[in-house]
Amino acid sequence: MEATRELYWNIGHGASILIPMYLFTFVALGLLIRSGLQRLSIYRQGKPLNRTDRRDERILGLIKNVLLQSRVLLVKGPGIAHALFFWGFALLFLGTILVAAQADFTEFLFGFRFLYGNLYRIFSVTLDLAGLVAIVMLLGLYVRRYLVRPEGLESSRDDAVMHGILFAILITGYVIEGARMAVTELPDNMALAVWSPVGLVMAKLLAGMGESTLRHLHQGLWWLHFFLVIGFICAIPFTKFRHIFTTSANYFFADLGPKGALVTMDMEGDAESFGAATIKDLTWKDIFDTDACTKCKRCQDRCPAHNTEKPLSPMKVINQLGEVACGTPEANLIETVGKDAIWSCTTCRACQEICPASIEHVGKIVEMRRNLVLMEGEFPGDEVMTAMENAEVNGNPLGMAFASRGDWAEGLPVVRLADDADVDILYFVGCYASFDKRNIKVATSFVRLCQAAGVRVGILGKEEKCCGEPIRKLGNEYLYQSLATENIETIKGYGVKKVVTACPHCFNTLAKDYRDLGFDLEVEHYTVFLNRLQQEGKLKLKADSFDCTYHDSCYLGRHNDLYQEPRALVAAGGGTIREMEKSRAESFCCGAGGGRIIAEEKLGSRISGSRARMAAATGSGILVSNCPFCLTMFEDGIKGADLEGQLIPRDIAEILVERLAG
Amino acid sequence: MLVVACIKQVPDTTQVQIDPVTNTLIREGIPFIMNPYDTHALEEALRLKDRYGCRVAVLSMGPPNAEMTLRKALSVGVDRVILLSDRCFGGADTLATSNVLAAAIHKLAQEEEVPLVICGKQTIDGDTAQVGPGIATRLGYTQLTLVDKIVDLDLVAGKIRVSRKLEGRHEIVESPLPSLLTVVREMNRPRYPTVPIRLAAEVAPVELWNNEVLQLDLQSVGLKGSPTWVKKIFSPERDKGEIIGDGIGDPAGTVNLLVEKLLGKDLLEL
Ligand code: SF4
Ligand code: SF4
Numbered sequence: 047m048e049a050t051r052e053l054y055w056n057i058g059h060g061a062s063i064l065i066p067m068y069l070f071t072f073v074a075l076g077l078l079i080r081s082g083l084q085r086l087s088i089y090r091q092g093k094p095l096n097r098t099d100r101r102d103e104r105i106l107g108l109i110k111n112v113l114l115q116s117r118v119l120l121v122k123g124p125g126i127a128h129a130l131f132f133w134g135f136a137l138l139f140l141g142t143i144l145v146a147a148q149a150d151f152t153e154f155l156f157g158f159r160f161l162y163g164n165l166y167r168i169f170s171v172t173l174d175l176a177g178l179v180a181i182v183m184l185l186g187l188y189v190r191r192y193l194v195r196p197e198g199l200e201s202s203r204d205d206a207v208m209h210g211i212l213f214a215i216l217i218t219g220y221v222i223e224g225a226r227m228a229v230t231e232l233p234d235n236m237a238l239a240v241w242s243p244v245g246l247v248m249a250k251l252l253a254g255m256g257e258s259t260l261r262h263l264h265q266g267l268w269w270l271h272f273f274l275v276i277g278f279i280c281a282i283p284f285t286k287f288r289h290i291f292t293t294s295a296n297y298f299f300a301d302l303g304p305k306g307a308l309v310t311m312d313m314e315g316d317a318e319s320f321g322a323a324t325i326k327d328l329t330w331k332d333i334f335d336t337d338a339c340t341k342c343k344r345c346q347d348r349c350p351a352h353n354t355e356k357p358l359s360p361m362k363v364i365n366q367l368g369e370v371a372c373g374t375p376e377a378n379l380i381e382t383v384g385k386d387a388i389w390s391c392t393t394c395r396a397c398q399e400i401c402p403a404s405i406e407h408v409g410k411i412v413e414m415r416r417n418l419v420l421m422e423g424e425f426p427g428d429e430v431m432t433a434m435e436n437a438e439v440n441g442n443p444l445g446m447a448f449a450s451r452g453d454w455a456e457g458l459p460v461v462r463l464a465d466d467a468d469v470d471i472l473y474f475v476g477c478y479a480s481f482d483k484r485n486i487k488v489a490t491s492f493v494r495l496c497q498a499a500g501v502r503v504g505i506l507g508k509e510e511k512c513c514g515e516p517i518r519k520l521g522n523e524y525l526y527q528s529l530a531t532e533n534i535e536t537i538k539g540y541g542v543k544k545v546v547t548a549c550p551h552c553f554n555t556l557a558k559d560y561r562d563l564g565f566d567l568e569v570e571h572y573t574v575f576l577n578r579l580q581q582e583g584k585l586k587l588k589a590d591s592f593d594c595t596y597h598d599s600c601y602l603g604r605h606n607d608l609y610q611e612p613r614a615l616v617a618a619g620g621g622t623i624r625e626m627e628k629s630r631a632e633s634f635c636c637g638a639g640g641g642r643i644i645a646e647e648k649l650g651s652r653i654s655g656s657r658a659r660m661a662a663a664t665g666s667g668i669l670v671s672n673c674p675f676c677l678t679m680f681e682d683g684i685k686g687a688d689l690e691g692q693l694i695p696r697d698i699a700e701i702l703v704e705r706l707a708g
Numbered sequence: 709m710l711v712v713a714c715i716k717q718v719p720d721t722t723q724v725q726i727d728p729v730t731n732t733l734i735r736e737g738i739p740f741i742m743n744p745y746d747t748h749a750l751e752e753a754l755r756l757k758d759r760y761g762c763r764v765a766v767l768s769m770g771p772p773n774a775e776m777t778l779r780k781a782l783s784v785g786v787d788r789v790i791l792l793s794d795r796c797f798g799g800a801d802t803l804a805t806s807n808v809l810a811a812a813i814h815k816l817a818q819e820e821e822v823p824l825v826i827c828g829k830q831t832i833d834g835d836t837a838q839v840g841p842g843i844a845t846r847l848g849y850t851q852l853t854l855v856d857k858i859v860d861l862d863l864v865a866g867k868i869r870v871s872r873k874l875e876g877r878h879e880i881v882e883s884p885l886p887s888l889l890t891v892v893r894e895m896n897r898p899r900y901p902t903v904p905i906r907l908a909a910e911v912a913p914v915e916l917w918n919n920e921v922l923q924l925d926l927q928s929v930g931l932k933g934s935p936t937w938v939k940k941i942f943s944p945e946r947d948k949g950e951i952i953g954d955g956i957g958d959p960a961g962t963v964n965l966l967v968e969k970l971l972g973k974d975l976l977e978l
Contacts, residue, residue: 313903320903423900431900439720439739447723449737508737524903 224248654683745828
């Protein structure tokens, strides 16, 4: 007997079946397309933005993230369940297409069949198991959502509808298969039946019902199954099922970097408004993002502000913007989201890095900040306004005399470029390492390490200004651009080849943000620079073993994917790192990013304290970091969390300088 | 109706050091700022503009480079800025300065009613607190110094009631308009410039009035009109500090040491 089955068995294949079937299908697809097109008008409220360049890369990203579920799988548990469910359901969908393709087209028109023999056996067993995997995974997700109920996971009508329809489709599918097999395979074709193991079990359960009951059951359920699928298609635009299309499309439209670079505003043009106050001030992609969100709360779980009882949830921000875009387009975004939420963000990027839908949270928050600062002159507190005024007058937010910026380097093997521009590197020192006592130690260590490696170091001294990073992240694009332009002109004037920074914020700003303002020199963070010198044998260290834990700063880690070089340096110094639970891409912010370093932390508990406790929990006694902001925060956080004596914060450079060989 | 705020461009004295050899201010590398007290005067004028819709003019007497500071005033939204600058105004003390400023305000008042002039209580470089009162006297305005709050302003009835911040107490004073106020830091928090106004300020005109415009007697302005002059600037000698006791290890003992020391210097009574 040939290994195959009669397609449309018990249903019939005449016009009376095919015409209504295809009619319903096309109407459903028509409705889907119509609702999709209607939704375009919602996205069109936003400003233009080109996200169709670099197509090859975009298509690759789309394929990778849809078919391989790469971003979904960033989180194991529910990520694996989603991916397996997706693969199972996608196979069933593909199977249905193949059945229709043969029965209604190739065989119908040309008498060509392919679903027989071994191909049919593989087809049968694949679909049969795919369905099982899908059901089990869906069940798992159901248990998680409705019984385990993880904190912060909100279940709405959408979720109930989605679980209901999907379960019903899968279960009816098996009963239909079982009923058919009970009639056609169970009696005399067991050799084929074993290729549908789940169907076989179902068939055995149903076998006692008698053929005519089975045929009725089969026919009734077949149509129910069909209408469930039609219902599923129609529900897509009105439920979270939408994400099948919007999230997939969002992979194509994703931000291709440079990671974390903000849009450089045109401050000279004739714009009347700056930043985002209404939905029209955002781009179409910002609005599209809100439609791609599946409310999985992964972003919220990782948000340092949310985790320290501040009124910010990146998920909520996205959803609120979505509600405005769809329902109340005149509403003021800042009032909707709330100023406290907007100011609480540390731009740590934890939300964006983990979001399975490639949503961009940070840019939206910064756009709202820009509106507050540039249009209203508003800041999270007077201390921030003072810092801005200081930066404007003295080139640093700390209010230190600008002429004393280079004083820390007195007596060190460093030249000011104004005196001698023949150097190997320009060390862009940054404000904290220039003025803050604790961080001057780091700067000094770095210079000594360079000296030991035979590198001639130059600084700008009093000609250097704040790189503008905290100022920019707090929304003050005007002041940022004026500081940046001055720095760029100064640096370019000296014809240096390479800039090294010890601050990840300066690094990220000079290496990425300054590009838009015409800066094109090579910029490196000192950990990368020193690591290379060490590997080339120019920087000789003697390992002196110690135990520590290592904090990945947001701007070296998530913003620049530099996880290995600093660890290699710690190891070269003899350090053994006991990793914190949240490390690398999952690292937990120190609380200073997003300009929060110059703002008081008035809401919730201290982020730095939370991180200090995580570090202390490793029991290693030394908290190593690579950023002046982190170091400043940890000095405070350790005191605040009563961990003095248990944990010492240190910068990598300080540790290495103690281990210089010879 | 025009409210006038008087401002001065000063070196940021928090950064000024005195040259130990010549005993003069080292001004090299010191940024100029708007006298901090004046920023509060300016802000109060702007708040009156927001509230009553009056116009705001800002005056400053100084060298040509004070234009930069007047632009800062433009960037927060004043309607008119005037730089009073002339070689013959140079070297002025507080008397000569008040003459020039009063003449300028008088000139403005001929075009438009000026019910209020607001100044900072003093400058951080001169610290005399005399210019405000000097202007008031010359204009015949009532002078309300050390104001930390306008309690009530009735432009129709021509009355103002203010709170004056004195040592350890406040005084509520009522006066007929026109008045000149000198204000303290507690008056308000100066606003931060918004970008649209800032951009407009970059191209807005800074009017220049020299003595051809003001037509003042040369004996009453500049060095010639100044009965006082600075003879010497110096940092007073200070005793070296010392660390006594061990505040962390022995707080009680350290307090005793401190009390003894203060008693010994007659700085404490038992
Ligand atoms: S924004 Fe992304 S991570 Fe956050 S809830 Fe939505 S889909 Fe999930
Ligand atoms: S960037 Fe960090 S602080 Fe800001 S919303 Fe995202 S996770 Fe929260």
